[in-house]
Amino acid sequence: MKEQDLHNTNDTYLAQWLAGDISDEQLKEMVSEADFKAFLKLRKGINTYADLNAETDSTFAKIQEQISHKKPVKVRQLGTQRWWLGIAASVVVLLGIFFLLDxxxxxxxxxxxxxxxxxxxxxxxxxxxxxxxxxxxxxxxxxxxxxxxxxxxxxxxxxxxxxxxxxxxxxxxxxxxxxxxxxxxxxxxxxxxxxxxxxxxxxxxxxxxxxxxxxxxxxxxxxxxxxxxxxxxxxHGESSFKNVPLKYVISALESQYDVTINSSKINDNIEFTGSFPHNDINIALQTVFKSLGIPYNEKEKETIYLGVK
CATH class of the missing domain: 2.60.120.1440 (Jelly Rolls)
Incomplete structure (x- = not known):
């Protein structure tokens, strides 16, 4: 059997196995030992992610559909023990979490x-x-x-x-x-x-x-x-600080609200003691910067400029 045909056949076996149509014992007879071990590791990664995030049913269905309806494409020839990495990569992209299988x-x-x-x-x-x-x-x-x-x-x-x-x-x-x-x-x-x-x-x-x-x-x-x-x-939804240089508070705000805060016009080493909530960016900005007397302005979308009225 040609290598490309072997890959396509194994893709089908993997999809059927993930769907529960093929048992572990049946799959072991259909693929090489190295591929079987790789499939087990891939399933463990999917199951681990399911424990971290319960809302994975729709994602899992997408994985199965992607594998079972895989369109033939031109590919660079890979070693017979490495072809499954392409499937693993698609799983990684869909799940948004990385399992370093090696x-x-x-x-x-x-x-x-x-x-x-x-x-x-x-x-x-x-x-x-x-x-x-x-x-x-x-x-x-x-x-x-x-x-x-x-x-x-x-x-x-x-x-x-x-x-x-x-x-x-x-x-x-x-x-x-x-x-x-x-x-x-x-x-x-x-x-x-x-x-x-x-x-x-x-x-x-x-x-x-x-x-x-x-x-x-x-x-x-x-x-x-x-x-x-x-x-x-x-x-509990609130970040608190005690005598912390402002640049670390700014970093925490950026991480919580997916914004960029430009502090080039202020001294970001001044210390801040206090807290800000995680559910309202306007209250968070007021709590931190108004308490320090620092004006701010959102001149561009999702970019806050400090020291600017």
Whole structure:
């Protein structure tokens, strides 16, 4: 059988299997061992996404339809063990989430103004703030509970082996606890709400207990203080700040509302203490900039200019 014909036949098998018309045992007899393993991994990725977002039925139907009605096209010849990557790519585009199939690494990301709750394999939970990403290896998770974070997330960690959050600005390690990590530009902030947290940043190690928090801004010395909240305010629809340079507040506003804020005419290092809501951009802008006496104007759609009346 020609390679292109083989690919088209396997496409049909995959569509039938995803639809439940072919059992695992039947599919295993129809395709090579390498392709069967790849199909299993692809299905696991789809099922994982379904856990993250319940509204995937229509998307899943689109995947099946796309595969079963695939139009013949001219393609560059691929190795017999790699043809399925094209199908995986179409799944990635439709689902909007990336499963790096070669090394079992899962990456989850959020869009502007979006929050997402992720159930990890050990029962731990991550609530991901807007424009943030986490990635982790699902195969080694039971032995190595390590994930990478870019942005902000609130963690509820089940007891077990060491749980590690790696960021560009520092590392957080726990055994079982609840804590928040915010890594944005050169800001690194950790708050412990339950249990015990070890934070390592710039060759310094600090242990945080419940209500303890620390922060490093722009590579400066670590700051520490106590908080009274039981969990971060952003999971309830409000971003809060304490003596934070305005540029980080601006970044948070941009992530929540999908706008660009031009601060070239102001000093964006002045400090802001306060909060803004996630459901009304006008109130959010007034809360932040009017309290600082900074005029602003939306000269262009979705672009806010500060220091301009």
């Amino acid at each position: 090394n079992d690494t899962i990456l989850v990301e959020t869009n502007f103004g979006e929050q997402k709750t992720i159930a990890l394999l050990d029962g731990s939970e991550v609530i991901l703030n807007s424009k943030s990403t986490i990635s982790y290896n699902e195969t080694n998770w039971s032995k190595n509970r390590t994930l990478q974070l870019n942005g902000e997330a609130y963690f509820k960690v089940q007891k077990g082996s060491t749980f590690t959050v790696e960021t560009a600005n520092g590392t957080v390690q726990v055994l079982g606890t609840q804590f928040n990590v915010n890594t944005n530009l050169d800001l690194f902030e950790v708050v412990c709400y339950e249990g015990k947290v070890r934070v390592e940043s710039k060759e310094k190690s600090v242990v945080l207990l419940p209500s303890n928090s620390l922060r490093r801004i722009n590579g400066n010395d670590l700051e520490q203080w106590n908080v009274a909240d039981l969990n971060p305010s952003w999971i």
